[in-house]
Amino acid sequence: MGVKISREKWGYIFVIPGVLWYGLFMLYPMYYAIILSAHRWMGVETNPLFVGLDNFKEIFTDSLFYKSTVNTFYFTFISVSLTTFTALFIAILLTKVIKLRAIYRTFYFLPSVAGVVAVGIIWTWCYQPTFGLFNRILQVLHLPPSRWIMDPRLALFCVAITQAWMRLGFNVIVFLAGLLTIPEQFYDAAKVDGASGFHQLIHITLPLARPIITFLLIYNTIYGLTVFGEVYMLTEGGPGSATYTVAYLMYETAFRYSRMGKGSAMALFLFVIILVITVIQMKFFERRTQIEY
Amino acid sequence: MKLSQIISGVIKVLLYFILTVGVITVLIPFLWMLATAFKPYTEMFKLPISFLPKSPTFQNFVELAHTFPLPRLFFNSFFIAGVACVSSVFFATMVGYGLAKFRSRGLNIIFLILLSSIMVPDFTRVIPLYLTMVRLKGDNTYWGVIIVNYLSIFGIFLMRQYAMAIPEELLDAARIDGASEPRILMEVAFPLLRPACVTLLVIKFMWVWNDFLWPLVMLREPKMMTLPIALSGLKGLQVIRYGPLMAGAVAIVVPVAVLFLFLQKYIVRGIALTGFK
Numbered sequence: 001m002g003v004k005i006s007r008e009k010w011g012y013i014f015v016i017p018g019v020l021w022y023g024l025f026m027l028y029p030m031y032y033a034i035i036l037s038a039h040r041w042m043g044v045e046t047n048p049l050f051v052g053l054d055n056f057k058e059i060f061t062d063s064l065f066y067k068s069t070v071n072t073f074y075f076t077f078i079s080v081s082l083t084t085f086t087a088l089f090i091a092i093l094l095t096k097v098i099k100l101r102a103i104y105r106t107f108y109f110l111p112s113v114a115g116v117v118a119v120g121i122i123w124t125w126c127y128q129p130t131f132g133l134f135n136r137i138l139q140v141l142h143l144p145p146s147r148w149i150m151d152p153r154l155a156l157f158c159v160a161i162t163q164a165w166m167r168l169g170f171n172v173i174v175f176l177a178g179l180l181t182i183p184e185q186f187y188d189a190a191k192v193d194g195a196s197g198f199h200q201l202i203h204i205t206l207p208l209a210r211p212i213i214t215f216l217l218i219y220n221t222i223y224g225l226t227v228f229g230e231v232y233m234l235t236e237g238g239p240g241s242a243t244y245t246v247a248y249l250m251y252e253t254a255f256r257y258s259r260m261g262k263g264s265a266m267a268l269f270l271f272v273i274i275l276v277i278t279v280i281q282m283k284f285f286e287r288r289t290q291i292e293y
Numbered sequence: 294m295k296l297s298q299i300i301s302g303v304i305k306v307l308l309y310f311i312l313t314v315g316v317i318t319v320l321i322p323f324l325w326m327l328a329t330a331f332k333p334y335t336e337m338f339k340l341p342i343s344f345l346p347k348s349p350t351f352q353n354f355v356e357l358a359h360t361f362p363l364p365r366l367f368f369n370s371f372f373i374a375g376v377a378c379v380s381s382v383f384f385a386t387m388v389g390y391g392l393a394k395f396r397s398r399g400l401n402i403i404f405l406i407l408l409s410s411i412m413v414p415d416f417t418r419v420i421p422l423y424l425t426m427v428r429l430k431g432d433n434t435y436w437g438v439i440i441v442n443y444l445s446i447f448g449i450f451l452m453r454q455y456a457m458a459i460p461e462e463l464l465d466a467a468r469i470d471g472a473s474e475p476r477i478l479m480e481v482a483f484p485l486l487r488p489a490c491v492t493l494l495v496i497k498f499m500w501v502w503n504d505f506l507w508p509l510v511m512l513r514e515p516k517m518m519t520l521p522i523a524l525s526g527l528k529g530l531q532v533i534r535y536g537p538l539m540a541g542a543v544a545i546v547v548p549v550a551v552l553f554l555f556l557q558k559y560i561v562r563g564i565a566l567t568g569f570k
Contacts, residue, residue, distance in 0.1 A: 005474075008397055010391075010474035010475075011391050011392075011394070011395025011396075011397060011400050012399065013391075014387050014388060014391025014395070014474075014478070015388050015392060015403055017384040017387060017443075018384070018388035018391075018392075018403070018407055018444065018449055019403060019407075021384075021443065021444040022407055025418065025422065025441055026410045026413060026418070028421070029417075029421040029422050029425075030421075032421035032424075033417060033418070033420060033421045036420065036421060036424075090312070090315060093312055094312070096308055097309070097312065100309070100312075104312055104316060106554070106557060107316045107319060107320060108315070108319055109553070109560075110319070110320070110323065110550065110553075111319060111322075111323070113499060113549050113553045114323075114503075114542075114545070114549070114550070115502065115503025115505070115521055115545060115546075115549070116505050116521075117505060117522070117524055117545060118503075118521065118546045121326075121524065121527075121538050121539070121541065121542040122322045122323070122325070122326045122539070122542050123322060124533075125325070125326070125329065125535050125538065125539065126322050128535070131337070131338045133321070133322070133325045136341075136342045137342070140341065140342070165322070168319065170564065173564050174564060174565065177561075177565030222414060225414075226414040228416060228506055229505040229506065232505075232525070233525060250416060250420075251416075251506070251510075254420050254423075255423075255510055260420055260424060263420050267416055267417045267419075267420060268417065270414075270416075271413065271414070274414065275412065278412055
């Protein structure tokens with residue numbers, strides 16, 4: 001060994017690939033996105049033109065962008081509540097089951113493995129109005145058929161269900177892992193005091209699971225706000241503009257109409273929204289937790 | 294005493310009933326996919342609905358193979374996911390180990406900064422990254438898709454969590470023997486982190502295999518596309534042929550589903566470990 005490198009320095013050397021990744025694929029693109037958002041640019045062959053805040057002015061007066069923003073919030077609310085609370089419910093049930101727990105968990109997780117393209121293909125077929133699975137089931141039950149993703153009032157809800165279906169398993173695994181770390185003694189003590197199962201749920205399980213609930217709510221919210229693949233595969237924003245979301249509109253703006261600057265402005269807008277909502281969620285749940293203990 | 298036994302018995306039955314109904318609901322779209330993929334065209338629209346094809350056929354898969362260069366698409370998917378996995382495991386182990394075992398103020402700050410990027414979703418970066426790649430002639434290439442995935446924050450975080458559990462005495466013993474730090478990483482830490490590497494390998498593989506937005510904007514030519522990206526284009530055709538489409542979904546799902554079924558204990562541990570804490 002020629003030059004002796006101190007131990008602490010080795011720590012920094014090992015971390016270099018991480019710092020490099022962060023700089024190249026995180027910091028630099030963010031910086032570049034901000035620059036882009038102040039330019040009008042129709043793709044690589046043309047020259048960018050500095051337009052200041054015009055892109056933002058344009059998107060904030062665009063009715064489709066407004067619609068997409070409202071849709072995104074509605075979608076996120078449905079998808080996140082469905083995913084999180086169904087998963088919590090299933091995970092709580094699974095803590096009571098010992099023998100078949102692993103098998104149930106496997107099955108619940110399977111949709112998360114499939115990926116958004118396969119899921120989109122499968123659900124398009126299920127929602128298909130004439131021969132799709134769901135309408136055939138309704139037919140068997142002698143119920144009137146629905147147009148599902150072709151119905152402007154229902155389409156966004158259908159897309160949210162699809163996302164919830166896909167995300168459920170991941171949520172179940174995280175909840176279950178968390179719930180199983182709650183020490184058994186807590187429950188034993190509660191039983192001695194004569195607390196019912198419901199009381200144990202309210203006073204032990206849920207308060208102690210709050211950090212996981214917070215984490216998953218935040219995580220699922222980010223996931224919901226950035227929904228793109230599900231929309232692309234199921235509805236492409238339609239019918240009309242019923243299922244346009246900000247991320248989908250951004251994709252269309254940048255990659256179908258080559259409006260790179262306008263697309264970047266949308267991306268930054270959504271990023272800020274995510275940041276604000278995440279901070280609010282963190283603050284809200286932190287305070288509640290402090291009161292609890 | 295007897296009554297409470299009956300009640301707890303009823304609750305047990307109810308529990309299994311709800312969970313089973315839930316599982317069936319979750320699995321129905323999959324079963325429908327399998328049923329449709331193996332049904333001949335004439336059977337697809339028949340009533341009453343049947344999840345078992347009466348005369349199972351591979352016709353849909355044959356048709357799919359006529360429409361797409363399937364071997365090439367599989368190769369693209371495996372190659373891109375494979376390279377990204379190996380590189381990601383290598384670098385994530387290095388960085389995660391460095392963050393876990395060389396504690397100093399600077400490294401802690403670096404860790405927090407790296408962690409903060411979890412809040413930055415992919416699509417905020419996709420336009421600038423795409424434009425950069427076009428300039429570097431990286432669009433529509435394998436390396437262009439792979440390079441962004443050479444490392445992930447999730448991977449670093451996962452490996453750090455596992456690396457923290459390595460006993461300090463083992464490392465010190467190697468140091469006393471005069472081993473250099475890179476050798477300790479490769480010969481002491483790395484073997485101990487093998488289960489973590491498997492976890493990361495599987496999760497990363499599933500992630501890149503199913504990745505959508507980035508390869509969608511990067512890969513234009515069908516012969517460069519990953520399997521899901523190519524099949525996502527099937528939808529846009531004039532007449533939607535659901536049979537081959539479902540065969541395509543089966544082709545996407547089966548490799549990852551098999552991987553998951555065999556290695557699920559690693560995945561579950563990985564998710565449970567990084568999901569919170």
